[in-house]
């Protein structure tokens with residue numbers, strides 16, 4: 001069939017599907033505003049469906065796979081889209097949800113042998129693929145039809161996926177996008193991994209970790225409909241700004257209501273406003289605005305206090321506390337009415353051991369109250385004086401089992417290590433160093449538990465910056481381990497608090513409960529940029545894994561010496577920005593400096609040179625796109641069409657700064673320019 005005929009065929013198909021979607025959408029009326037609760041619930045579902053149909057109307061599907069199931073006489077064309085749409089009359093699927101078992105064929109089939117199998121809820125299904133077609137539909141218009149496999153046409157899928165390259169070549173705005181139409185085989189395997197695993201993903205910069213984790217959440221909600229709820233899922237990311245950057249992906253995948261927060265916010269909420277951390281900006285400054293030695297980073301409080309060994313010490317202290325909780329005193333609410341300490345201890349042990357300590361304490365005290373009521377008998381209990389005296393005894397006994405707060409507990413059991421000052425008053429929060437926050441969260445959960453239900457699934461992004469303690473705190477909020485933990489050790493610029501190897505985290509789980517994947521293909525940057533970044537990696541200590549580029553060629557990376565004056569630097573940057581902005585498909589540009597202080601100076605200098613740029617700082621809530629000046633350590637996780645590294649000199653990026661320089665360079669999609677004044681960093685020569 002000619003390309004024209006294919007286009008015609010697909011145009012007709014699209015008209016038919018759009019007609020059906022529109023009819024279904026129109027049949028759902030305006031939102032219900034009445035008081036009937038049952039009707040409200042039903043309408044909520046209807047409105048959710050309407051939203052999905054609206055998304056589907058813009059782009060109903062992106063792929064077609066012609067599949068002949070074993071035992072069937074002919075191949076069926078399957079259209080795959082972001083959500084499934086059925087023909088209301090025939091009840092047959094018009095569009096199949098990308099998360100459906102059969103859709104996995106679209107992602108896993110890359111040509112070669114057309115005999116394929118996929119896992120369905122009823123078992124393995126065998127069959128043959130005769131066509132794999134990509135369709136680009138934008139705003140309900142068919143724009144491109146590209147076959148990546150057609151039976152009898154050579155047999156091999158195109159070596160480089162034209163569709164993928166087209167997508168990667170596009171310029172980016174200030175938000176991460178979904179990738180349903182071009183999910184790659186190795187990414188699909190991660191997305192579809194079974195729910196009950198602590199899944200660890202080590203992936204090079206730009207390998208799609210964040211994107212894949214978000215798609216996995218959408219998949220789990222679809223696959224485990226009956227067991228998983230969006231309200232019981234959580235995404236943890238390093239900052240509010242990063243959360244804003246990824247905020248568009250889930251709604252586009254038809255997923256709402258998932259809690260998206262940072263570990264810090266989550267833990268502070270858990271502790272109910274009793275503590276506040278020292279400013280995070282000042283802690284970043286401590287590690288990035290001046291050089292910290294290797295020894296300093298290695299023995300940093302975050303490393304020591306976040307280690308698995310420290311979790312062990314906390315656990316042991318909590319066990320000691322519990323052991324000694326019941327005092328040796330006899331409880332005697334009235335003359336001749338006594339309960340020995342051993343008996344009370346027995347009662348305490350009878351409380352369910354999976355309940356937090358303080359809940360058990362409360363139940364025990366209530367039991368004592370009931371006991372004393374029975375022992376005193378109705379006549380004496382109704383005597384006000386006797387009752388008041390007994391209650392006073394009960395109160396004084398309760399006071400011997402004090403309900404310690406987490407902060408009080410840590411001070412009592414680790415007096416040399418809890419360096420914060422006690423609260424000035426009950427209403428004032430205690431100011432704590434950042435490394436104590438996970439400790440207090442851990443203690444609080446053991447003592448008091450949480451009012452929230454357990455989490456069905458937790459995603460932790462940039463997990464190389466997490467300590468074993470932080471992960472232990474989170475895992476404690478699940479009944480069964482179900483986590484997606486992703487990061488890149490090669491980008492571990494916060495190693496003063498994070499890990500050196502994934503086993504530090506995975507060792508917290510039973511072997512059978514864990515799964516580990518590596519992603520080494522990088523989709524973000526051009527081959528030239530990836531090769532440049534890989535050279536920086538090779539200067540790093542220990543085992544390094546270079547990123548493998550998808551073959552997408554761009555302009556060479558330029559390394560330019562600039563005259564040693566701030567105005568010369570600003571002039572060079574201004575002219576680069578001007579050249580790049582001239583219709584080369586570049587809309588976001590980052591100018592990266594080694595520190596926040598330098599970024600501020602350069603930003604002012606650029607303004608003088610007539611460049612309209614925004615300055616991005618540590619406490620920022622959102623990244624707005626356009627031209628941005630920021631310190632390189634804040635660029636982690638983000639991406640820009642083009643990056644200018646303003647100060648790649650020997651002093652700014654010494655050998656131990658390889659990770660930071662790697663992060664900075666791998667933010668660029670299409671263009672990278674590296675400037676230095678004086679001697680260039682040894683990492684780039």
Ligand SMILES: Nc1ncnc2c1ncn2[C@@H]1O[C@H](COP(=O)(O)OP(=O)(O)OP(=O)(O)O)[C@@H](O)[C@H]1O
Nearest residue numbers: 179182183184205206207208209210211523524637
């Ligand atoms: N299969 C894919 N199809 C199209 N684009 C993709 C694909 N996989 C990843 N990308 C793109 O690559 C870029 C990097 O993705 P993402 O930010 O998720 O990677 P990451 O591994 O989390 O990166 P980093 O660790 O460097 O922050 C994004 O622009 C994303 O859209």
